[in-house]
Structures are given as structure tokens and as C-alpha cells.
Amino acid sequence: MSFFFLIFVVIVYLLVVGYLGFLGYRKTNSATDYLLAGRSTHPFIMSMSYGATFISTSAIVGFGGMAGRFGMGLLWLVFLNIFVGIFIAFVFFGNRTRMMGYHLDAHTFPEFIGKRYGSKFIQVYGGVLIFLAMPLYAGVVLIGGARYIEIYMGLPYMVGLFIFTLIVAAYVIAGGLKGVLYTDALQGTIMFFGMAFLGIYTYSILGGFSGAHQALTDLAGKVPEKLAAMGHVGWTAMPKAFSQWWYILVTTIILGVGIGVLAQPQLVVRFMTVKSQRELNRAVPVGGLFILMIPGVAYVVGALSNVYFFRTQGVLAEEAAGGNVDKIIPLFISSALPQWFGAIFMLILLAAAMSTLSGQLHAMGTAMSRDIYQQLTRKTVKDNTVKLTRISISIGIVIVMWLGSVLPESIIARGTAIFFGLCAASFLPLYALGLYWRRVTPAAAKVSLIFGSLGSLLYALFIHGSEAKPLGVCQMLFGQPVLADFPMSVIDPIIVVFPLNLLLIVVVSLFTTPQDRPFLDKLFSRD
Numbered sequence: 001m002s003f004f005f006l007i008f009v010v011i012v013y014l015l016v017v018g019y020l021g022f023l024g025y026r027k028t029n030s031a032t033d034y035l036l037a038g039r040s041t042h043p044f045i046m047s048m049s050y051g052a053t054f055i056s057t058s059a060i061v062g063f064g065g066m067a068g069r070f071g072m073g074l075l076w077l078v079f080l081n082i083f084v085g086i087f088i089a090f091v092f093f094g095n096r097t098r099m100m101g102y103h104l105d106a107h108t109f110p111e112f113i114g115k116r117y118g119s120k121f122i123q124v125y126g127g128v129l130i131f132l133a134m135p136l137y138a139g140v141v142l143i144g145g146a147r148y149i150e151i152y153m154g155l156p157y158m159v160g161l162f163i164f165t166l167i168v169a170a171y172v173i174a175g176g177l178k179g180v181l182y183t184d185a186l187q188g189t190i191m192f193f194g195m196a197f198l199g200i201y202t203y204s205i206l207g208g209f210s211g212a213h214q215a216l217t218d219l220a221g222k223v224p225e226k227l228a229a230m231g232h233v234g235w236t237a238m239p240k241a242f243s244q245w246w247y248i249l250v251t252t253i254i255l256g257v258g259i260g261v262l263a264q265p266q267l268v269v270r271f272m273t274v275k276s277q278r279e280l281n282r283a284v285p286v287g288g289l290f291i292l293m294i295p296g297v298a299y300v301v302g303a304l305s306n307v308y309f310f311r312t313q314g315v316l317a318e319e320a321a322g323g324n325v326d327k328i329i330p331l332f333i334s335s336a337l338p339q340w341f342g343a344i345f346m347l348i349l350l351a352a353a354m355s356t357l358s359g360q361l362h363a364m365g366t367a368m369s370r371d372i373y374q375q376l377t378r379k380t381v382k383d384n385t386v387k388l389t390r391i392s393i394s395i396g397i398v399i400v401m402w403l404g405s406v407l408p409e410s411i412i413a414r415g416t417a418i419f420f421g422l423c424a425a426s427f428l429p430l431y432a433l434g435l436y437w438r439r440v441t442p443a444a445a446k447v448s449l450i451f452g453s454l455g456s457l458l459y460a461l462f463i464h465g466s467e468a469k470p471l472g473v474c475q476m477l478f479g480q481p482v483l484a485d486f487p488m489s490v491i492d493p494i495i496v497v498f499p500l501n502l503l504l505i506v507v508v509s510l511f512t513t514p515q516d517r518p519f520l521d522k523l524f525s526r527d
Helices: 003-026 031-039 043-054 057-070 072-104 109-116 120-153 157-205 208-222 225-230 244-263 265-271 277-313 325-336 339-377 383-406 412-436 442-462 465-471 473-478 493-510 518-524
Strands: none
Touching: 003 157, 003 339, 043 265, 043 277, 057 072, 057 120, 057 244, 057 277, 057 325, 057 339, 057 412, 072 109, 072 244, 072 265, 072 277, 072 412, 072 518, 109 120, 109 265, 109 339, 109 412, 120 157, 120 265, 120 325, 120 339, 120 383, 120 412, 120 442, 157 208, 157 277, 157 325, 157 339, 157 383, 208 277, 225 244, 244 265, 244 412, 244 493, 265 339, 265 412, 277 325, 325 339, 339 383, 412 442, 412 493, 442 465, 442 473, 442 493, 465 473
16 A cells, blocks of 8 residues: 555545535534534534544544553443433433523523523633633644554654644634534544444454454453552453552543533534434434444454454553553554555544544634633624634644643543543533523522532642642642542542532522523423
């Protein structure tokens, strides 16, 4: 397979993506078109866009690599992705978000929660939180694609980073959410069929389904001593219950991402792009199948890569990747798969990175332009929204690329979990209760938003070892790496902050004055 064929395939793909982005540009005639795709998206387009935005290089490269370290236990995350991220999100959150968003005339997630509680503070604070925190998630998504280019094409890492940045910037700035949705549908389709082939081929070279899994089970005796001491007992079994390895897998990776998906700003806005509950219901099977295929295959292949590398090199996957789990999947593809599939997988990662990054950059851009700038300056002229958003997206792109260049190795899965957990702790209580409970007060929502965000930050800085130790703030102030012993030092912030915040918003609501807003009575009287 020649280098020129790879370039040809990528160029054809980019031309198609560029055309779809151009269609989005041609059909974007208003702020509603640019921000919400005119609220008339087809259910297949919406579900594929939701899935493609949700599942990125973070899932394929980052969490796939983590499966090489943790094993098949990550399949519990696939279950939560489908049950929580698709079924609960679409059935219990989707339609109420769509209806309320329409009646509130909300175009962004911060605007949605701000108008729900009649609070400019909530909208601005939510916009600031998104614009400051989302670059971490976007940065690790960018890293996933750049790492593959580095390994497969032999190009310097920074070159791959620059290429990915330029490609994404081109169509998300021009096409708005319509361009994003159109390209997401194409990218999701490429990801689905490409990952299906990857799963089938992997099993075929490792002795079939039963043979591959038995071989992986037999590697239990090869678990490194350090990991065994932490609770790792093999790649086809969960870690020892309540061990350090178990807490990391369950609280950070499985629950952190599995629950955090419900409050992802770039995903919530997708619910406001369809016109009825019928479209949402029709999108559930498509979204569920998509999630089952993409991360499901990535996690299985990541775990099974240990069998391949042990047979061919006599080492486990993480050792073959030089200790950087973010390189496990790219290395497996370049070593075990046919050369022609390398080009296809390049498209899969391009599709995964571009679909997610476009949604993230779109959310960051609208947060800065509509939720921060226009609210603080009171310049709400609709004609300026698109221009301001494009400028804001451009600023976000520079920040994301810088983070992609400075973040450490093996950061993709951890960076994703940090952002998902932050969103769950900060946004989910006031968002979920705001959909179903008329009695939630603006004061309680404000307290919840502040407590969730600051609580997550303080827990990460002073208690959770994965962040506190490398950041060094706790060491500098208190002379010790963390302020809590095991198990609190390995339990993810979401497990502590989210339930406390949920209790807090209920208690404060019961002791503060409810909203006297007739439109809320009308909305909730529809139940």
C-alpha cells in the first residue's frame, strides 16, 4: 500500500467533508440555523451526530488503550454508554429538553439552564466553565488522532497535531451546526463499518472468539507485579473488589464517563435540533447500535492486543507501546492489520476526531459569543451571533492545539474522565431537576453550579491523587501530595461531589423562595 494511495483516500474524504460543510454553510441563513440547525434535523442525522460527537478518538485510542491495561472490565462502560448515554438521555432527557428549549428560545446549553432559572449569572458562569474546561477534553481528542499519524505515517507528532487542527477548523467555522451535523453523519457511518471490520479481523487472527478470549485469560499470570499489588488479576476479570485498581476502573473510568455523558453541553444541544419526540424515539436504536459497535470493539481489541503482542514480541501491549497506553491501538493497527486498512483506520480516526472536535469547538464558540460576551455587554443583535461565534471558535482552536502540544503521555482517557466528571458534578443536578421539578429555585441552582465546579476542582487539587500529585498544589501548600489516605485518594471526585451536590440543591430549594414565573406553570402543566 503506497503512501500516495493513503494521501488519495484522505484527500477524497476531505473533499466530501468539505462539500458537506459547504452545504451547511449554504443552508445557514440565521443564528438558529448556525446554532441549532434550524431545529428540524432528521432523526438518523441527529443520532449519528450525537454518537459521533460522543464517541471520539478518546474512546477508540484513549479508552481502547486503557482496555489494554485494564482488560474487558471496560465493557461495563459500554453498557452505561448505551443505557445512560442513549436510552435515559433520549427517553427521559431528550424530549423535555427539546420542548423546554423551544419555549425558552434557548440556543445553547448555558442559555437553556440560564433561562430555565431566569438567571444571567447561571448562563454566564456556565459559559465560562465550558470555555475554560472543554479545551482539556478537546485537547485529548486531538492527541488521539495525532498519535496515529505519528505512528502510522512516521510524521512528527506536532505535524499531525497541526494537520488535524486545520482540517477541523475549516468546516466547523464555516458551516455552523448544520455543517457539523451533515459531516457527523458521514463520519459516523465510516466509523461504524470500519470498526466492524477491525473487530472481525482481530478475532480471526487470534483464533476466533473463544480462542482469543481463552488466550487472554491465560495471560493472567503475566500481570506485572506492580499492577497485581494494586488489584489487577487479569484481562478477562474485574480487579479485586475495592482495591486501588478497582476504584480507578469503576469510579473514574466507568462511572465518571458513564454518568457524565448526561450533562455534556455539546450533546444536550443535539436534543434541541429535532422537532418532536417521534424523532428522538426513532434515534434510540440507531444511537444504541452505534455505541455498541464503536467503543465496544475498541475496548475488546485493546484488551486482546495483549495476546497479539505477547505472541509476536513476547511482551504485553503497554510494554510494546513504550508505557504510553495512548499508543497501543495505533501500534496494533500498524502491526497486525493489513496495510490497506491503515488508510481506512486513518479515516476512522479523522472521522472520530473531527466529529467530536467540531461539536466541542461549536460549544466553546457559542459559550464565549452568546453566553458570555453578549450577556455581559448586552449586545444581543442576532446578526452578530454567527460572526462572534466564528471568532470565538478560532480562539478555542488555538487553545486546544496548545494543550495538545503540552499534555503528558497516557492522558487521553484520564482527561476525558476529568471533563465528564466535572460536567456531571456541576451541571447535572440543576439540569436534571430543572426538567422535572418545578420547585427548584434560582438560588439553589446557583449554589449547585458553584459547589459542583469548585468542589470538583478542590477535590482534584487536594484529595484525588491522579491530579493532586502531578499538579503539586497540595504538596506546595501542605507539604504532602494529598490530604486523604486510601481509598479517598483514588475515588473519583464525581462519586463524592455529585451526590452531595444533588442533596444540596434539594435542601436549598426547600428553604428558598420558588420562582413566580407563569411560563413554568405552563411548561410543567403539560405533564
